[in-house]
Amino acid sequence: ECGHGPYQPHEPGxxxxxxxxxxxxxxxxxxxxxxxxxxxxxxxxxxSSTTSGLNLYDHLANMLTKILDEQPTNxxxxxxxxxxxxxxxxxxxxxxxxxxxxxxxxxxxxxxKCKALFLKANGEGYEELEEEIGxxxxxxxxxxxxxxxxAGIGLSKDESYHIFLALKKLISVQPIQICRFWxxxxxxxxxxxxxxxxxxEGEEDEETEEEEVIEEGGKGMGEVEDExxxxxxxxxxxxxxxxxxxxxxxxxxGTGANKYVYFVxxxxxxxxxxxxxxxxxxxxxxxxxxxxxxxxxxAPVVSFPPFPGNEANxxxxxxxxxxxxxxxxPIGFYQFAEEEGDEEExxxxxxxxxxxxxxxxxxxxxxxxxxxxxxxxxxxSILKQGRCVWLNPFQKSEEEEEEDEExxxxxxxxxxxQEIGPxxxxxxxxDEGIQNIPAWTAQPSxxxxxxxxxxxxxxxxxxGAYAFACGKKFDNIYFGWGHKYxxxxxxxxxxxxxQPEYPSGPEITETSDPTLEEELAFKAxxxxxxxxxxxxxxxxVEDDEEEEEED
Amino acid sequence: MEAAALPAALELVxxxxxxxxxxxxxxxRPSLLLLQRDYRFERVWFWGCIQGVRGAxxxxxxxxxxxxxxxxxxxxxxxxxxxxxxxxxxxxVAQAGQLKGRFQGDPSFEYEYTEINTExxxxxxxxxxxxxxxxxxxxxxTIELIDRAVGIIPRGAFVKTxxxxxxxxxxxxGLSLMEAKxxxxxxxxxxPVNLKNKTLxxxxxxxxxTDFLDSLEHDTPQGSWTVQLEKGGTVVVLRSLLWLGLTFxxxxxxxxxxxxxxxxGEKNFDLPFML
Numbered sequence: 001e002c003g004h005g006p007y008q009p010h011e012p013g014x015x016x017x018x019x020x021x022x023x024x025x026x027x028x029x030x031x032x033x034x035x036x037x038x039x040x041x042x043x044x045x046x047x048s049s050t051t052s053g054l055n056l057y058d059h060l061a062n063m064l065t066k067i068l069d070e071q072p073t074n075x076x077x078x079x080x081x082x083x084x085x086x087x088x089x090x091x092x093x094x095x096x097x098x099x100x101x102x103x104x105x106x107x108x109x110x111x112x113k114c115k116a117l118f119l120k121a122n123g124e125g126y127e128e129l130e131e132e133i134g135x136x137x138x139x140x141x142x143x144x145x146x147x148x149x150x151a152g153i154g155l156s157k158d159e160s161y162h163i164f165l166a167l168k169k170l171i172s173v174q175p176i177q178i179c180r181f182w183x184x185x186x187x188x189x190x191x192x193x194x195x196x197x198x199x200x201e202g203e204e205d206e207e208t209e210e211e212e213v214i215e216e217g218g219k220g221m222g223e224v225e226d227e228x229x230x231x232x233x234x235x236x237x238x239x240x241x242x243x244x245x246x247x248x249x250x251x252x253x254g255t256g257a258n259k260y261v262y263f264v265x266x267x268x269x270x271x272x273x274x275x276x277x278x279x280x281x282x283x284x285x286x287x288x289x290x291x292x293x294x295x296x297x298x299a300p301v302v303s304f305p306p307f308p309g310n311e312a313n314x315x316x317x318x319x320x321x322x323x324x325x326x327x328x329x330p331i332g333f334y335q336f337a338e339e340e341g342d343e344e345e346x347x348x349x350x351x352x353x354x355x356x357x358x359x360x361x362x363x364x365x366x367x368x369x370x371x372x373x374x375x376x377x378x379x380x381s382i383l384k385q386g387r388c389v390w391l392n393p394f395q396k397s398e399e400e401e402e403e404d405e406e407x408x409x410x411x412x413x414x415x416x417x418q419e420i421g422p423x424x425x426x427x428x429x430x431d432e433g434i435q436n437i438p439a440w441t442a443q444p445s446x447x448x449x450x451x452x453x454x455x456x457x458x459x460x461x462x463x464g465a466y467a468f469a470c471g472k473k474f475d476n477i478y479f480g481w482g483h484k485y486x487x488x489x490x491x492x493x494x495x496x497x498x499q500p501e502y503p504s505g506p507e508i509t510e511t512s513d514p515t516l517e518e519e520l521a522f523k524a525x526x527x528x529x530x531x532x533x534x535x536x537x538x539x540x541v542e543d544d545e546e547e548e549e550e551d
Numbered sequence: 552m553e554a555a556a557l558p559a560a561l562e563l564v565x566x567x568x569x570x571x572x573x574x575x576x577x578x579x580r581p582s583l584l585l586l587q588r589d590y591r592f593e594r595v596w597f598w599g600c601i602q603g604v605r606g607a608x609x610x611x612x613x614x615x616x617x618x619x620x621x622x623x624x625x626x627x628x629x630x631x632x633x634x635x636x637x638x639x640x641x642x643x644v645a646q647a648g649q650l651k652g653r654f655q656g657d658p659s660f661e662y663e664y665t666e667i668n669t670e671x672x673x674x675x676x677x678x679x680x681x682x683x684x685x686x687x688x689x690x691x692x693t694i695e696l697i698d699r700a701v702g703i704i705p706r707g708a709f710v711k712t713x714x715x716x717x718x719x720x721x722x723x724x725g726l727s728l729m730e731a732k733x734x735x736x737x738x739x740x741x742x743p744v745n746l747k748n749k750t751l752x753x754x755x756x757x758x759x760x761t762d763f764l765d766s767l768e769h770d771t772p773q774g775s776w777t778v779q780l781e782k783g784g785t786v787v788v789l790r791s792l793l794w795l796g797l798t799f800x801x802x803x804x805x806x807x808x809x810x811x812x813x814x815x816g817e818k819n820f821d822l823p824f825m826l
Contacts, residue, residue, distance in 0.1 A: 154568060438604070
């Protein structure tokens with residue numbers, strides 16, 4: 001077409017174009033109006049926006065510059081995002097003298113704590129290491145993690161190593177004889193990492209004595225109140241016939257459900273907190289409720305039946321139940337000590353101590369997986385009462401007999417049947433399944449390389465409990481939310497029926513008022529009886545006239 | 552989670568104690584690649600593992616060009632050979648919802664109805680079918696339910712084009728730490744249900760290209776997700792309490808995110824009592 005100009009000086013045709021004299025002048029519009037149109041369009045593009053102060057011309061220029069600089073692929077598909085980014089970049093002044101305050105993210109604090117784990121404590125030299133090598137309370141967490149990893153169970157290697165170091169710190173602080181990584185329980189806000197620990201003999205804390213003193217003080221208070229009520233004989237209020245069931249005492253530290261002491265922390269690097277020993281009441285209540293853990297040990301447990309304690313107690317109770325149900329070992333690893341305990345005490349409480357068998361011959365992995373009788377429980381199971389060894393709560397000590405003489409003796413409930421649980425070291429084949437599911441699922445870690453496989457057991461009653469065995473090594477671990485599996489939905493306990501306020505008797509039962517005829521008939525009958533009585537007792541001086549109160 | 556990101560992702564979700572053995576990890580990478588080749592998927596996701604009593608099912612999902620289209624699901628018992636699962640129908644989902652208890656681990660196992668409503672019984676007997684469900688159908692229904700209920704993605708990770716198809720957002724750089732702690736920054740990756748019920752005022756703030764799904768804010772019951780910062784605060788991990796075992800991870804300010812299910816495949820009906 002004509003009118004290509006304006007021509008540059010080096011192009012042929014320069015100087016040939018004269019306005020108004022080109023051959024195609026009749027067809028093109030007046031250049032002035034065209035120029036005007038261009039200028040109008042450009043002015044429109046340069047118009048600043050009333051809301052943001054930008055104008056389209058500059059924005060398009062910036063956008064095209066950015067695109068040509070960066071040359072992204074398929075720019076047309078992301079053009080809107082590029083436009084947004086350019087507008088956003090307006091607000092970032094590179095020459096600003098203001099500098100952002102360096103933001104201390106919480107991640108940095110956590111990293112600081114983590115780093116602290118790796119620093120050697122002050123004064124720890126090689127001398128201390130030599131002393132400890134003899135006892136080695138620190139478990140080899142990484143080795144255990146390796147065996148569990150063969151089955152796909154376990155935390156990431158980083159986390160396992162952090163836990164390893166945190167356990168080392170725990171051991172250096174507390175007088176611990178045996179230590180084990182028990183597992184991890186997940187919570188809503190934070191998780192719990194749990195270590196199972198046994199103190200050196202004789203080194204236990206003395207905090208337990210304080211707790212017992214408080215309990216006895218509480219009982220004394222209750223009895224004083226009862227005596228006050230007896231003294232008010234004027235207006236005898238109906239006495240409450242409610243006698244609370246006797247509190248079943250918790251097991252001594254070092255025995256039964258309190259055999260081990262547990263320490264928890266939220267994350268490796270945070271300080272370890274010791275969990276209080278568990279009482280039977282807590283275990284009985286924990287069996288009836290199902291609550292998630294929040295991750296804070298002092299959180300209240302709001303439930304029905306009301307849980308006697310806070311989250312630390314609930315956590316301890318669940319740990320006790322899980323340990324009792326799922327801590328297993330290959331048969332023959334542990335054996336009973338040679339001294340036979342008194343089997344007739346308390347109706348045969350059974351042996352509760354075991355020791356490692358020095359002549360242990362490990363079974364092959366295939367045998368461990370095929371039959372469940374090659375594994376045994378090495379933790380005592382918890383009876384319905386909440387203890388491992390049954391205790392009759394109605395056996396009165398001397399103190400209690402003296403106090404009982406003052407109180408009225410209400411009816412005693414019938415004698416409790418002694419509860420007996422399965423003895424220690426029972427094989428897993430005796431474990432009940434749930435409906436048609438066996439209690440344990442056994443698998444080798446790999447089918448492709450059977451000579452190096454590890455036998456893995458998963459519990460179906462407590463999902464999250466695992467055990468492995470490989471040659472002479474075995475261990476148990478728990479990763480989960482801390483609840484038992486139940487195929488049925490959880491039904492909370494119903495509140496008990498309301499207690500009657502007072503026994504119903506003739507004094508307080510309501511009857512309808514007698515009608516007039518009934519009253520007159522009654523009076524007439526009474527007059528007759530009186531007359532008959534007077535005739536009989538004419539000789540007597542005293543007249544017994546009892547005024548009967550009419551209802 | 553994306554098949555390509557499998558090793559790093561498994562490290563990030565291992566906080567719950569569940570993962571894959573080295574053998575499975577080693578075989579999954581080539582296995583999923585071959586799946587992509589054979590079925591011509593554009594993306595392959597490793598969905599997770601459902602533990603049965605006698606064995607486990609490993610599940611993979613394949614996505615086509617439209618990421619929001621119904622996904623093809625495959626299962627395997629050993630991560631080597633994969634079988635395609637039939638697409639889930641509403642009837643399958645309804646039937647499987649009545650089953651309780653663990654998966655057995657055998658895909659041809661047949662469940663018997665223990666309790667049926669009289670209406671259902673009539674309907675079934677009219678059809679002439681016997682009231683038995685195969686475990687395979689239950690598997691399909693369970694995966695569908697889990698995806699529908701708790702399959703989540705971070706906000707902005709996917710964009711909806713004007714034509715209606717959904718793609719990954721190449722401009723997505725990850726959520727910031729503040730955003731990552733809020734439930735409203737995560738969406739259910741299924742057909743939105745509550746979007747239409749929002750008020751006009753709320754809808755005005757939404758960006759139709761990225762906010763076309765339901766967010767987690769209004770999930771019932773409240774508190775059915777736990778949000779935690781793990782690994783010293785560098786990873787945000789969301790765990791579902793309704794389907795115990797579903798874990799979602801995201802590293803803030805990066806493009807890494809994904810969810811995986813390691814569990815028994817049972818819904819946690821006791822959730823309201825447990826909170």
